[in-house]
Amino acid sequence: MITGADAIVRSLENEGVEIIFGYPGATVCPLYDKLSKSKIKHILVRHEQHAGHAASGYARIKQRPGVCMTTSGPGATNLITALGTAYMDSIPLVAITGQVSSDLLGRDVFQEADITGAAEPFTKYSYLVKCADDLPRIIKEAFHIASTGRPGPVLIDIPVNVQNQKLEYTTPGEVNLRGYKPTIKGHAGQIKRICKAINNSEKPLICAGGGIFAANAQKELKQFAEMINIPIVSTMMGIGAVPTDHPLYAGMLGMHGKNIANQAISESDLLILIGARVSDRAVLLPANVGNNTKIIHIDIDPAEIGKNLSTFIPVVGDANQILTQVMSAQTERKSDDWPGLLRSKKSKIKIDYNPRKFGINPKGFVNLLSGMLPNDHIYCADVGQNQIWSAANCQIRQGRFLTSGGMGTMGYSIPAAIGAKLADPDKTVVAVCGDGAFQMNMMELGTICQHNVDIKIVVMKNNKLGLVKEIQRNSYKDNEIAVDLTGSPDITAIAKAYGIPARSIDSMDVAEEAIAEMIRHKGTYLLVCTVDENESSM
Amino acid sequence: MKHVLSALVNNTPGVTSRVSGLFRRRGYNIDSFIGSSTEDERFSRLTIVVQGDDIVIAQVLSQLEKLEDIISIEDIRPESMISKVLLFIKVKAEVADRLSIIVVANACNARVIEMSKDYLILEALDTEDRISDMIEVFKPYGIIELVKTGVVAMKR
Numbered sequence A: 001m002i003t004g005a006d007a008i009v010r011s012l013e014n015e016g017v018e019i020i021f022g023y024p025g026a027t028v029c030p031l032y033d034k035l036s037k038s039k040i041k042h043i044l045v046r047h048e049q050h051a052g053h054a055a056s057g058y059a060r061i062k063q064r065p066g067v068c069m070t071t072s073g074p075g076a077t078n079l080i081t082a083l084g085t086a087y088m089d090s091i092p093l094v095a096i097t098g099q100v101s102s103d104l105l106g107r108d109v110f111q112e113a114d115i116t117g118a119a120e121p122f123t124k125y126s127y128l129v130k131c132a133d134d135l136p137r138i139i140k141e142a143f144h145i146a147s148t149g150r151p152g153p154v155l156i157d158i159p160v161n162v163q164n165q166k167l168e169y170t171t172p173g174e175v176n177l178r179g180y181k182p183t184i185k186g187h188a189g190q191i192k193r194i195c196k197a198i199n200n201s202e203k204p205l206i207c208a209g210g211g212i213f214a215a216n217a218q219k220e221l222k223q224f225a226e227m228i229n230i231p232i233v234s235t236m237m238g239i240g241a242v243p244t245d246h247p248l249y250a251g252m253l254g255m256h257g258k259n260i261a262n263q264a265i266s267e268s269d270l271l272i273l274i275g276a277r278v279s280d281r282a283v284l285l286p287a288n289v290g291n292n293t294k295i296i297h298i299d300i301d302p303a304e305i306g307k308n309l310s311t312f313i314p315v316v317g318d319a320n321q322i323l324t325q326v327m328s329a330q331t332e333r334k335s336d337d338w339p340g341l342l343r344s345k346k347s348k349i350k351i352d353y354n355p356r357k358f359g360i361n362p363k364g365f366v367n368l369l370s371g372m373l374p375n376d377h378i379y380c381a382d383v384g385q386n387q388i389w390s391a392a393n394c395q396i397r398q399g400r401f402l403t404s405g406g407m408g409t410m411g412y413s414i415p416a417a418i419g420a421k422l423a424d425p426d427k428t429v430v431a432v433c434g435d436g437a438f439q440m441n442m443m444e445l446g447t448i449c450q451h452n453v454d455i456k457i458v459v460m461k462n463n464k465l466g467l468v469k470e471i472q473r474n475s476y477k478d479n480e481i482a483v484d485l486t487g488s489p490d491i492t493a494i495a496k497a498y499g500i501p502a503r504s505i506d507s508m509d510v511a512e513e514a515i516a517e518m519i520r521h522k523g524t525y526l527l528v529c530t531v532d533e534n535e536s537s538m
Numbered sequence B: 001m002k003h004v005l006s007a008l009v010n011n012t013p014g015v016t017s018r019v020s021g022l023f024r025r026r027g028y029n030i031d032s033f034i035g036s037s038t039e040d041e042r043f044s045r046l047t048i049v050v051q052g053d054d055i056v057i058a059q060v061l062s063q064l065e066k067l068e069d070i071i072s073i074e075d076i077r078p079e080s081m082i083s084k085v086l087l088f089i090k091v092k093a094e095v096a097d098r099l100s101i102i103v104v105a106n107a108c109n110a111r112v113i114e115m116s117k118d119y120l121i122l123e124a125l126d127t128e129d130r131i132s133d134m135i136e137v138f139k140p141y142g143i144i145e146l147v148k149t150g151v152v153a154m155k156r
């Protein structure tokens, strides 16, 4: 017989878990006690929300569920924002929370929170474990549910007495959930219709979303587009699905996207959406899509199809599978007129490198930064103006662009970068954030130092909550309220207090040299860039 | 012990999830949960059957009473209520078995409502215990599928 806590650790090991991001407390003490004897590495974060974000960054790079763990009550509620963030972006997580003893449930005892209830809208599924015998099966199911179909966070709430119960451990068999059988392969009839529609179209266009990464279909997407000669635009979550410098890539679409990408959408006669939700941010108005545009929508989640745009050919399945199926069917190669037109428009776009009277030029800066970083670097963008500057101007060649697209959660970048770096220590990982968001997650510098995580941090300092200030300027007659960050500390001094080398620049003249110094430095480095508070997003 | 709770609630979205949430918090499984409109369109009637410790149920009841949307709620004692369950049951009916199934059905007050060459569908309206017994009686023939409503109850 072993204890429930032993069974949890053993089950996690069986799932191949190598790292857990967490924060302890009384109701997870039995589990921590056993975890200390396991090979699984525990990363102590400085706030539970960041355990979830770090697990998310880890999952996105590792292509398997990230695991985070907190105590009951406030530990669990602190995790909710991270669960919501992962849920909106379909990131697989397994979150384990401690819970008060099961015989006390519902009595509002110390540090009890109904977390399965509170997190219900933000989880793909959740479990409240009532008996230790169920643990091996539940943990196996949780990893299965989190990582298959449309991925998402799964919560396992485990009362402290269940962690101490004894059980006879048996390895669970194959997961077989009657109500849960995601469709992977595309329907053969629909594949034929796709090919026919492509053959009949003059200006086909692919719109790639985050689903490309979930399906690990970057290679297939590139092959497919090149084989048939179809240009590509992406949503923010789809940035990097094909290299941003690829001749067929026309840029990110949407409210903050490139004009040519948006124009391409309205001119195309066949839009092939792959793993993209096309939310309000992505397509300003569905009216932006041309009246005669036919839409093929490929998604693993049937509930997404037709949600925001009406669809001509719906195809449910895994993007990787479906692209492979379409490629093996007969499809003609398209002429180069339409891709050529977009290519020549794209070649005329000049990234804004103009010097500013005050501070650096953030658009040119992020372009320069991502250009100087290794080809396969991982770029974590936070939320705010800095996210828009990054999304529109950075170069993702063979690496990844990680950001909180659906929820727009400030404070995502640094913990996500920590997770990404631990998932792939050979990659250079950079987090770019505003001075507002930095003050939401700067405590994680402690985590970085404690665990020797080597990431590069760039803080765009405008002393304002820039994006909100911009909204107030444009839509509220410049009535600036509650966006001034006066009182903020000297950020380089904060970094130095942690022993992290830091530097501040306020001119593009030194940008290249400062970036080079940051890249050269072995270990974490923080670069503060002064930005004019009136710099606009677009 | 088994409890039959009868609640009069506001007829608004979200009521059922608030009510069921209080049971979920305790880790209780609800046996049956029926909601329907009433003589007054502003209100709905929920009839909930749940197994649980008497003290805990009493506590959940007082927490439920606090909810804005609950007009009244009561744990009805078996002797002071009438209650019924509706059952549809699809039973395998080989030619050789048909007559015997119909005889048994008659004896249990169940009606044949559909027939095909392979099966019969029966309908019965009775107390929960008698419906459970009935299901046992039909098991030997082979039950293809069954569906029943939860308990609907009214105070005498």
Ligand SMILES: Cc1ncc(C[n+]2csc(CCOP(=O)(O)OP(=O)(O)O)c2C)c(N)n1
Pocket: A383, A384, A385, A386, A387, A408, A409, A410, A411, A433, A434, A435, A436, A437, A438, A460, A462, A464, A465, A466, A467, A468
């Ligand atoms: C957790 C959270 N709170 C509030 C917001 C609303 N919000 C969006 S952008 C923004 C300003 C961000 O300021 P900063 O981090 O300094 O970046 P900047 O816009 O200046 O680049 C705010 C407050 C949010 N997205 N997330």
